Amino acid sequence: MTFSSSYSPPLVCEVCGSILLLPNGAGDRTCPNCFRDALDPVTQGEQVVQGTPEGIVPFAIGPDEALRRLDTFTQAIPFRPKEIEEGALRQRLRQTYLPVWLVDADLETIWKAEVGYHYQVVSHKEDYVSGAWRTREVKETRTRWEPRVGRMQTRIDNVPAPALDGFMQLMRQLDGFDLKRMQPFAPEHLNGAAIRLAARTTQDAWVDAEPRVQEAASGEVQRAATADEIRDFAWAQPQFQHNWTQVLVPVYTTYYLDDDDEKQVLFVNGVTGTVNGDRRASMRRAQPRALIFGGIGLAAGAISIVLALVLLLVFPPAALVGLAGLAVAVGFGVAAISPVVRVMQFNNRTQNAQVWKTTLTKTSQ
Numbered sequence: 001m002t003f004s005s006s007y008s009p010p011l012v013c014e015v016c017g018s019i020l021l022l023p024n025g026a027g028d029r030t031c032p033n034c035f036r037d038a039l040d041p042v043t044q045g046e047q048v049v050q051g052t053p054e055g056i057v058p059f060a061i062g063p064d065e066a067l068r069r070l071d072t073f074t075q076a077i078p079f080r081p082k083e084i085e086e087g088a089l090r091q092r093l094r095q096t097y098l099p100v101w102l103v104d105a106d107l108e109t110i111w112k113a114e115v116g117y118h119y120q121v122v123s124h125k126e127d128y129v130s131g132a133w134r135t136r137e138v139k140e141t142r143t144r145w146e147p148r149v150g151r152m153q154t155r156i157d158n159v160p161a162p163a164l165d166g167f168m169q170l171m172r173q174l175d176g177f178d179l180k181r182m183q184p185f186a187p188e189h190l191n192g193a194a195i196r197l198a199a200r201t202t203q204d205a206w207v208d209a210e211p212r213v214q215e216a217a218s219g220e221v222q223r224a225a226t227a228d229e230i231r232d233f234a235w236a237q238p239q240f241q242h243n244w245t246q247v248l249v250p251v252y253t254t255y256y257l258d259d260d261d262e263k264q265v266l267f268v269n270g271v272t273g274t275v276n277g278d279r280r281a282s283m284r285r286a287q288p289r290a291l292i293f294g295g296i297g298l299a300a301g302a303i304s305i306v307l308a309l310v311l312l313l314v315f316p317p318a319a320l321v322g323l324a325g326l327a328v329a330v331g332f333g334v335a336a337i338s339p340v341v342r343v344m345q346f347n348n349r350t351q352n353a354q355v356w357k358t359t360l361t362k363t364s365q
């Protein structure tokens with residue numbers, strides 16, 4: 001596949017398995033998906049899925065806006081890793097186009113389903129209000145179900161199907177890509193971004209697309225029957241004619257190192273700016289504060305005890321001052337523990353969550 005002479009031959013990442021093209025002369029030769037330095041030319045034994053993109057959804061937000069979104073996303077981390085504070089996300093920001101398949105399916109099939117029509121039932125309820133019974137009219141919507149069978153011949157257009165493993169999950173996490181923004185593919189749109197090549201064939205992708213095609217066919221039957229609902233849609237021996245198109249969609253990627261020096265990759269939707277990725281609070285940054293508060297607490301505690309003992313000998317009622325000192329010491333103790341607890345809680349919570357989303361307001365560009 002040649003996009004233009006300004007790209008490398010296909011490279012494979014030995015860590016994450018991405019197959020990609022990098023712009024010639026790109027300073028950064030790491031993988032834009034996992035940021036490991038393990039890219040090798042694709043050998044003849046390795047399978048590269050054929051297919052040239054016919055459509056592209058160009059980047060709609062610039063790097064500065066992507067960084068602003070990343071900043072908002074990472075602001076939610078208590079004790080952000082030092083690298084983020086130092087601007088690592090900006091230095092490592094990369095632009096990549098990811099492939100996705102779109103399928104148009106000409107479909108001919110026999111189907112059966114139950115279609116539902118709403119109707120209203122009026123009943124009367126008695127309420128006891130202020131010492132008297134009152135009759136109230138209650139309207140209730142019910143559904144009348146009717147079995148139907150038929151033959152259909154239709155065309156379902158632009159059903160997305162993953163060209164990369166795990167793509168649908170990423171797409172959900174990044175709020176999807178608006179395919180209405182799709183334009184015919186032209187190398188000028190690439191603008192030096194890396195390009196991931198499809199890893200799934202159209203046959204593999206069809207497994208994911210077929211349920212969506214069926215859903216669309218079911219919707220068509222519902223509309224044709226002017227029904228309010230449809231259930232138990234099934235088809236028998238459907239015949240398909242497929243037309244596959246490959247489309248490129250834009251993402252920014254970058255990463256920071258967490259306390260364990262693990263690379264945590266963050267993704268930004270190149271159209272909507274939605275950010276996703278692992279947020280890890282830094283225990284390393286929480287510890288100094290914990291130590292300072294802990295030290296003050298210990299010192300205050302020790303002084304208070306000595307003071308209380310001395311005052312007990314000299315003037316016993318004044319020993320209460322020592323008790324007050326002890327309370328202050330306990331306060332500092334709690335303040336010492338809380339940053340550590342906050343980091344542990346935050347990291348546990350984010351580790352258990354499947355999807356994180358920032359709620360960002362739309363901004364002008």
Ligand SMILES: [Zn+2]
Pocket residue numbers: 013014015016017018031032033034035036
């Ligand atoms: Zn990789």
